[in-house]
Amino acid sequence: MAEMTMRDALNQALREELARDERVFIMGEEVAQYEGAYKVTRGLWREFGDKRVIDTPISELGFAAIGVGAAMAGLRPVIEFMTWNFSILAADQIINHAAKMLYMSGGQFNIPIVFRGPNGSAYQVSSQHSQALEAMYANFPGLKVVMPSTPADAKGLLKSAIRDDNPVIFLEQERMYGMKGEVPEDEDFTIPLGVADVKRQGKDCTIVARSLTVPLALQAAEKIEKEFGVSCEVVDPRTIKPLDIETIVKSVKKTNRLVIVEESHQFCGVAAEITAQVTEKAFDYLDAPIKRISSAEAPMPYAKNLEAAALPDVPKIIEAVKEVCYL
Amino acid sequence: MSKVAQKTKHEQALADGRTRFSHVESWEEIFDPEIAQAEYLKRKKSQIALIKKMDKALLREMLYQMVLGRIFEEKCAEVYRLGKIGGFCHLYIGQEAVAVGAIMAIDKKRDYVIVAYRDHVQAMVAGIEPEAVMAELYGKATGCVKGKGGSMHLFSKEHNFFGGHGIVGGQIGVGTGMAFAQKYQGTGGVTLCFFGEAAVNQGIFHESLNMAQLWKLPIVYICENNQYGMGTAQKRAMSIANIARKADAYGMYGEFVDGMDVMAVYQATSNAIERARKESLPSLLEVRCYRYMGHSMSDPGKYRTIEEIKKYQQRDPILLFKDSLKEAKVFNDEDFAEIEQQARKKVEEAVEFAEKSPLPDESELLTDVLA
């Protein structure tokens, strides 16, 4: 184990997988000579060269397509979007091509590809650079959607994503790149996709959080425990699709109360999906309506105070927990 | 990617402004069937000399595939009207010289083919059995993609056929990625990437050509210019008439090809494949052709006249090819009759196979979603 930032954990995963499998290559804007807009690919071009770490023109649709075609022909591309906001330009390739290729070819052409990059809000980057897109991608059969919340998870999940035989949407968070944690340095360390992690044990209320909202939920849980004696269990699904609903349901059956915290918009979102599944599978165990905290129903504003108001935070989580616990 | 800058002979030609046809003033002019025929007659003599030197079995296979494609598509129209085929059904009648001329020029062991949704004939020329294609159109379990894709999505990994794709232009990028992989893996393979002229107006065309030339990928872009994007004539949708010239914008080799002349397509594709294989350079071929049928089976065809269609039918690719073969004394009328009979029998067998095949089991609904 070594303490490192999430940025370095991701970098280590990429380095290990590049070294392990000749079919893996990294492609995207500024990933090679510039070493990554957020320095996730730092040092990789120098180590692996032009063939394996490739700078592209600003052509998201085009290089996403090259990734899809290369995956059809047997390579295992890792395509970086400078931020996921730009993936919308490439949505045709991700949704119409990568997600459907295996099915419409009757099982002949699978697409082992990872699309990765930062998702969600950053620091006052306003409307077009702050979107959390997991709900959109999770809506389409044929894609897996992964969102790590710790450096160790980031490394283990990214390695699994690269080794997976399906298109994987790997959503990082710019605000978390500098977050530190213990990370196993074992080259065989992976975390299976589709398995949730209980980040904190508790008995009175379940908080389901992902990515950036996991540390927020953990802070909120500590405060609630101290102030009100209410013990919260924090469940991080880690993979949005396939979703480990069993772990969530198991927790709700124990606590009878559920708060879901997310950085994306609420309408037709992941929290809405979890809510529906929990009422289907554990209705008789609920003691209060399920509460969702999502980002505001507006494009992300620029002003610092408005941005803060739009996003989930610790006080909002505490309020929601109090509400479902009838405090 | 290697960024070594050493000019190849094609790059030198481009630098000197010597792309083919770059002297032509009015591009619309040379697409006129009468002018095209005059051009064809000028090169016919040398073409017949070439035919005489070619392998007879290859020539027979080319003609057989063209005739098979024609009869197969006519049968599709027939059974579509009987309700045997569902959804969209885009027929290839009139364009046979393009698929046959181009795909017969590849090395099927290592070269890849990717096409758009008008894909039945390309799939068969690439090697997929007509039975498996027809069964797919019928939505049967024995179809080449198990009844999951239908007319627009024929695939065969075994035959290096990377599919029919339904989003206009989407496969241009995917094909570029396939060529990227061929170069990355050093297989010596080349990708043939087909698309229609209307796809040229999509952003993906430009992004792909830019990167293909930038990274010197072994790909042949074949723009099948049948002159209509659904019901919109090219001149109503594109600011210039000469698509081959768009290659210039990326410093790529571009060439205009008479798509009614299978030998012209065969030669141009062979040259482009050689360029890709030996020099790892992409090409853009604009192959002018004409589709006799509507865009799809639901196209009323109000945007053009019967006279126009008839004018092009006088240069029917099968007629032209038979004429040359006869003149070269390679085949006679009896041979043609035999080839046609063989193709008819094959199509009948394909229909019978499709009719008799079972529907996919309902358990197949949720398979192949994830690997």
Next chain:
Amino acid sequence: MASKILMPKLSPTMEEGQISRWLKKEGDEVQANETIAEVDTDKATMEMTALESGVLLKILVPEGGTAKLGQVIGIIGQKGEDISQLLADTVETATSPETSVSAADSSKDGEKAKVKEAEKTESVAVKSGNGFETAVAEKEAEETDRIFVSPIAARMAAEHGIDLRSIKGSGPGGRIIKRDIEAALARVATLEVAQPVPTEVPVSLPFTPQREALYREETTTQMRRTIAKRLVQSIGPIPTFYLTIEIEMDKAIEFRQQINSTVGEDEKVSLNDIIVKTAAMALMKHPFVNSSYRDDKIRFYEDADIGVAVAIEDGLITPVVRQANKKGILQISREIKELAARAREKKLQPEEYTGATFSISNLGMYGIKQFTAIINPPEAAILAVGSATPTPVVRDGSVTVRNIMHVTMSCDHRVIDGATGARFLQTFKQMLENPILMVV
């Protein structure tokens, strides 16, 4: 002296009856055993006869009105008799017959009484005033007095037999939440009133048909009881599972054609008649499927009395072909035609539609390919039969078309295990696919 006419029990499962027609008006003379009204029960239209002679003095439930079992629907007596006292009494008896039972039970301690009280919360209010007022009061109460309760709290209350009306909710808008139930349970525990006792499965008395099939009983084994108990906890009073099998019907169809070529037009048999016969034969080889689970005993029937579901205008009825195992297909066919015809006219007697040992529901004629049917207790299984559809199948390596029928058996897991049911279906399939086996 005048007396009350009460709503009689006219079918084994009847809880209330609807007066479809009065055959006598107020003031008409009535003879003992004369039919005075027609009553729609849950199954059929039954005739109601007078128990004594006299004059119909008062009709209390008009045509179209509904009365619970034992409720007074009219008064019979001598002409000119004063019935005012009787009418005043009637008001009380006209209320739910359970009222007095519930009141009596609630005075007893123990879990059982508590459960009952929780089930019938309305009954508490009945004690005050007369019935009509109560009914009105109840209606209002329903509108204004809805209980708001969280799902887990509702479930805990049901499990522990707590009357939710006895609890004041502490959640928003008075919602009863988990902690309110926990508090109530803590109070009960300190008073040592209730001991947690496993909830009894409500058992209704089995109806004994007049011509019930003969049977033998075996005491259930401990394992069987445990299986039964666990499964009931898991899924409800009848833990049901479903088995589906595909049957190639070509030979059965041929068999039917052969029979029909030898008989007259009105003797023609249906595929369903053959299925009924086949099922009866197969049941003889698999006694567990022709049985009934009765807690400490399993009852094995000696004969196969097959209930055949018949759709009628406003519902469903299951006339019984008795001893189908001993009858020929032609006789079964005749009986089914006759029973079905009378079922549609609602003329079946209760003993003609109760006491089957096994049931068959066939929706093939509606083009239903496959479905599941609900077990008719105390039977152990019901067979849902779909249509026989020409289907491409692979035989000897080539595709050919066969008439494939799907049948799905719903099984009471307390008595039938997966393999038991599967073996029965195998026999059934073999017989239908080779009808000659039926005579072997």
